[in-house]
Amino acid sequence: MTPPRLELTGIAAGYADLPVLQDISLTIGPGEFVSILGPSGAGKSTLFRLLTGALKPARGEILFDGRPLDTGSSPFAFMPQRDALMPWRRIIDNTTLGLEVQGISRHQARKRVEPLFDEFGLSGFERHYPSALSGGMRQRAALLRTVVQNRPMLLLDEPFGALDALTRAGMHRWLENMWMRHQWTAMLVTHDVREAVHLSDRIYVLSPRPAAIIEVVDIPLPRPRVRTGVAGAEAARIETAILDTLLSPYEGQSS
């Protein structure tokens, strides 16, 4: 049997005397889009720090393709919360950055990214600087820089958190489309319930810190996901149920 791409079992982690994650267990299969949904400060970014090797777990096991995760030769391409585009580099040279870090020459790296500009809605902007791009375009450039590294799995840390609601909704449709076409294995952390329901095959819902998984929600809705008809009504029902779960620890507290 093929093992999951990523499997976390009984993970606990924190900083000094601050416990952040407790008993986190989850799996992500090849080609799955899985979200970790939790309140601000629950420890979503901390989870990514464990995967990228920036932090060691106090307890538990992380397996990748059935073997202990080797953070030295990371299987992950990571997209951070902010696009982290370098303002002094043209868009094309921002998108080659991950490849250049891997030791590929800028010339070769450009050859690899150039054919992808059209698909990422960035055609004609290759030689512009990041300041000339809209928020959505900047995020697409950051995602291009991430996926072109051709690593086995994508880690997306609230990639659309800074965008306005309309741009964000457009990015959800675009990203789902791209994921369906490329069949990436992806893990998203977010506190946006609608985003998680739109994009995910499965959602792990975190409690407030010290975070544990309080619910696992499979999203069996057809793709591409829509906001209309029976499927749209079912998406709205799932969103409301998840929101109730997320808010339950705060019930009885005055706002």
Ligand SMILES: Nc1ncnc2c1ncn2[C@@H]1O[C@H](COP(=O)(O)OP(=O)(O)OP(=O)(O)O)[C@@H](O)[C@H]1O
């Ligand atoms: N390097 C660090 N040293 C000490 N404490 C930290 C460090 N990084 C994060 N924390 C604390 O750990 C907790 C979890 O932080 P983390 O960034 O993982 O949460 P998050 O769920 O990603 O939050 P947000 O949704 O606001 O980005 C917070 O209380 C934070 O202050």
